[in-house]
Amino acid sequence: MQEQEENQSIEFGKLLGKFENNLKKNSPLNQFNIFHSEEMNELFGAMASAQGEMGKAISNETNPFFKAKYPTLDVVIDVYREALAKHHLTFMQWSVADGKMMNLLAHKSGQYIASIDELRIKKDKDDDMTPQAHGSAY
Numbered sequence: 001m002q003e004q005e006e007n008q009s010i011e012f013g014k015l016l017g018k019f020e021n022n023l024k025k026n027s028p029l030n031q032f033n034i035f036h037s038e039e040m041n042e043l044f045g046a047m048a049s050a051q052g053e054m055g056k057a058i059s060n061e062t063n064p065f066f067k068a069k070y071p072t073l074d075v076v077i078d079v080y081r082e083a084l085a086k087h088h089l090t091f092m093q094w095s096v097a098d099g100k101m102m103n104l105l106a107h108k109s110g111q112y113i114a115s116i117d118e119l120r121i122k123k124d125k126d127d128d129m130t131p132q133a134h135g136s137a138y
Contacts, residue, residue, distance in 0.1 A: 036113040043111035046087040
């Protein structure tokens with residue numbers, strides 16, 4: 001297990017290196033672990049167009065503890081999927097090493113904006129981060 005975690009850390013370091021080679025130097029966003037391509041005009045133009053076509057995510061479930069209504073993930077995805085695809089945008093999110101998550105919004109031009117966020121993962125009784133704990137931290 002430790003060897004796998006070390007390999008993941010190495011891969012994460014390589015991925016960060018790729019971002020660092022392509023990010024806008026001295027961007028004020030870098031201090032917040034937000035990375036982006038040198039140019040973002042096409043990305044932002046496409047995102048503005050896509051957002052203009054997105055509807056509202058309708059709350060279809062109720063949290064039994066807080067009695068608050070919320071839209072489920074499938075409803076949220078249905079709201080943005082078609083508009084993003086129409087404007088050649090993709091949104092991806094995945095786990096990376098050391099309890100971090102990467103979010104990426106990219107345009108077919110190659111322009112992108114990404115963030116790397118620390119997940120608040122609750123460890124189990126053996127002080128391990130289980131796959132279930134990792135998944136629920138999203």
